Amino acid sequence: MAAFPGGLVWLASYPKSGNTWTRILLANLLSGRDEPADINNLSEPHTLMGRWRFADDMLVDPDLLDSRELGIMRPIHCDFAAQDVSHPFFCKTHDQFWSPEGELTLGASARRVLYIIRDPRDVAISFSYHAGLSIDDTITQMVDRNASSTGRAVLPCFMGDWRTHVVGWASQRLIPVMVVRYESMHADTFNCLRSIVDFLGGQADEMEIHRAVAHGSFDELQRQEARKGFREARPGQERFFRAGQAGGWREILKPHQLRRIEDHFADIMTAYGYEIADKS
Amino acid sequence: MRAPLPIEDFKNTDVVFRLGVVPERLPHISHRGPNWAANERSFLLELPEIGRFLCEEGARLTLCPAPGAVLDDIAVFVTGTAMAAILYQRGAMLLHGSAVVHDGRAFLFCGDSGAGKSTLAAALVQAGASFLADDVCSIDMSDSAVPRAIADGRFLSLYPDSIGQTGLTDATGSRVRRRIDKYHISVGGGPEASIDSAPVAAIYMIAGSHAAAPPGISQLPNLEAAQALLHNSYRRRVALAYAHRGQIPAQTFRLLSSTHVFLLHRAAKFDALDDTVSMIKAHWAGLR
Numbered sequence: 294m295a296a297f298p299g300g301l302v303w304l305a306s307y308p309k310s311g312n313t314w315t316r317i318l319l320a321n322l323l324s325g326r327d328e329p330a331d332i333n334n335l336s337e338p339h340t341l342m343g344r345w346r347f348a349d350d351m352l353v354d355p356d357l358l359d360s361r362e363l364g365i366m367r368p369i370h371c372d373f374a375a376q377d378v379s380h381p382f383f384c385k386t387h388d389q390f391w392s393p394e395g396e397l398t399l400g401a402s403a404r405r406v407l408y409i410i411r412d413p414r415d416v417a418i419s420f421s422y423h424a425g426l427s428i429d430d431t432i433t434q435m436v437d438r439n440a441s442s443t444g445r446a447v448l449p450c451f452m453g454d455w456r457t458h459v460v461g462w463a464s465q466r467l468i469p470v471m472v473v474r475y476e477s478m479h480a481d482t483f484n485c486l487r488s489i490v491d492f493l494g495g496q497a498d499e500m501e502i503h504r505a506v507a508h509g510s511f512d513e514l515q516r517q518e519a520r521k522g523f524r525e526a527r528p529g530q531e532r533f534f535r536a537g538q539a540g541g542w543r544e545i546l547k548p549h550q551l552r553r554i555e556d557h558f559a560d561i562m563t564a565y566g567y568e569i570a571d572k573s
Numbered sequence: 574m575r576a577p578l579p580i581e582d583f584k585n586t587d588v589v590f591r592l593g594v595v596p597e598r599l600p601h602i603s604h605r606g607p608n609w610a611a612n613e614r615s616f617l618l619e620l621p622e623i624g625r626f627l628c629e630e631g632a633r634l635t636l637c638p639a640p641g642a643v644l645d646d647i648a649v650f651v652t653g654t655a656m657a658a659i660l661y662q663r664g665a666m667l668l669h670g671s672a673v674v675h676d677g678r679a680f681l682f683c684g685d686s687g688a689g690k691s692t693l694a695a696a697l698v699q700a701g702a703s704f705l706a707d708d709v710c711s712i713d714m715s716d717s718a719v720p721r722a723i724a725d726g727r728f729l730s731l732y733p734d735s736i737g738q739t740g741l742t743d744a745t746g747s748r749v750r751r752r753i754d755k756y757h758i759s760v761g762g763g764p765e766a767s768i769d770s771a772p773v774a775a776i777y778m779i780a781g782s783h784a785a786a787p788p789g790i791s792q793l794p795n796l797e798a799a800q801a802l803l804h805n806s807y808r809r810r811v812a813l814a815y816a817h818r819g820q821i822p823a824q825t826f827r828l829l830s831s832t833h834v835f836l837l838h839r840a841a842k843f844d845a846l847d848d849t850v851s852m853i854k855a856h857w858a859g860l861r
Contacts, residue, residue, distance in 0.1 A: 350606050353653070356753070357649055
């Protein structure tokens with residue numbers, strides 16, 4: 294059966310970049326079962342992004358803390374959780390690695406970081422559907438250095454702008470990090486997952502990886518969501534697993550939207566192999 | 574206006590509260606978390622920039638405020654976690670939930686932080702029930718045949734959007750904390766406002782609704798009910814640290830032998846609040 298060393302691994306990404314998909318692939322790999330892992334049972338009660346886990350461990354409700362107090366307590370919480378965990382613990386986060394004040398947001402005790410990057414032009418489209426915002430407003434959020442979000446069940450999340458998000462996680466040297474492109478996962482899920490397993494120091498044979506890829510297929514995720522819903526979907530959101538495509542921006546983004554994204558992010562995009570379209 | 578007060582009205586109340594020096598560590602630790610530790614006699618909680626709290630032998634509570642911390646800004650942690658530790662040291666059973674009274678019976682609503690416990694309690698009070706407890710609900714197992722939920726003598730605390738939706742603007746008092754946008758709400762009225770405890774008639778676990786779990790109320794089987802009660806213990810890890818005092822399994826068994834635990838799926842939207850209240854009141858009528 295597939296196995297991973299114990300310890301905390303951050304699955305970090307800007308929102309709508311394939312984080313949940315990666316988590317589902319890893320969950321299927323770990324479960325090693327004949328049937329696909331339940332998308333509604335991905336260890337959410339234990340996630341370090343959740344209000345419940347924070348209140349349960351820290352003995353104080355997060356909504357009674359101001360942002361400064363919460364900012365001090367979260368790394369203490371994450372470091373304690375990382376030191377205390379003996380099983381493989383893949384924890385999703387959309388937080389930046391550094392706070393605006395240059396402090397660690399989630400501590401530095403995790404074993405590994407898997408950072409998932411996606412073409413910001415596709416992120417803009419997916420994020421706009423997810424958040425119910427116009428694409429223009431979504432881009433405004435993606436370039437906002439102070440952008441943050443909150444939800445009913447999750448702690449306030451400081452995302453900042455897309456560029457700082459990528460650079461903060463990918464260039465930090467406190468936790469070994471691997472950057473995976475969503476587009477590469479899309480094009481060759483099997484080999485991507487195999488390199489992820491290697492980076493995480495895990496063991497899985499070909500058959501196990503093939504099975505995890507099949508169980509994490511977009512059709513399967515959409516089928517489960519249609520049948521049972523997805524608890525991480527936003528209230529009122531029709532579908533969380535919407536299109537799962539790469540390159541959809543070519544049909545959807547207007548020239549001014551394309552220009553705005555590329556003006557802000559061109560160097561990072563180029564560095565990660567995303568070709569700049571707007572040469573004007 | 575009453576000030577927010579400690580939770581429970583014990584016979585011969587004898588909790589001593591003082592400001593003073595609190596050690597940074599406890600000896601002989603049996604349970605610990607990122608910012609707290611417990612041993613047989615004492616519980617120590619450290620909240621950075623807020624203060625250090627020491628709760629001893631179910632009787633003494635010492636607070637050492639952090640430099641610059643203002644007492645009325647940190648009182649909520651005294652009445653919350655610190656008092657809970659004192660009560661657990663005495664063997665109490667506390668649930669993370671709100672409670673209202675209707676026709677002499679107590680109905681509890683449990684759920685995670687942010688689940689909407691207080692908003693639901695406020696809406697039920699507006700619909701004719703009386704307020705009993707907010708956020709933390711103490712269950713008295715002492716003499717009566719049926720476990721009783723005890724009034725916490727406190728205020729509801731709500732966000733402005735909930736205050737507006739439940740029509741409680743006139744009852745709005747001070748902020749829970751200076752920089753937190755959450756307010757004390759005085760809901761002292763209601764036909765049974767003077768009741769200080771009531772037999773627990775039902776406990777509801779609040780959950781969202783979605784395509785596969787439409788709004789509705791279903792009874793939890795006993796094992797799941799017991800798990801849900803433990804999950805919704807107020808400050809669960811402190812409860813576990815002193816579990817032997819209160820004998821949590823025995824308390825849970827007693828509670829479940831006289832009341833039922835229900836899963837309450839409801840749309841987590843304000844405009845569905847009236848429907849949820851109607852659904853709950855219809856359920857109460859059927860519980861007779």
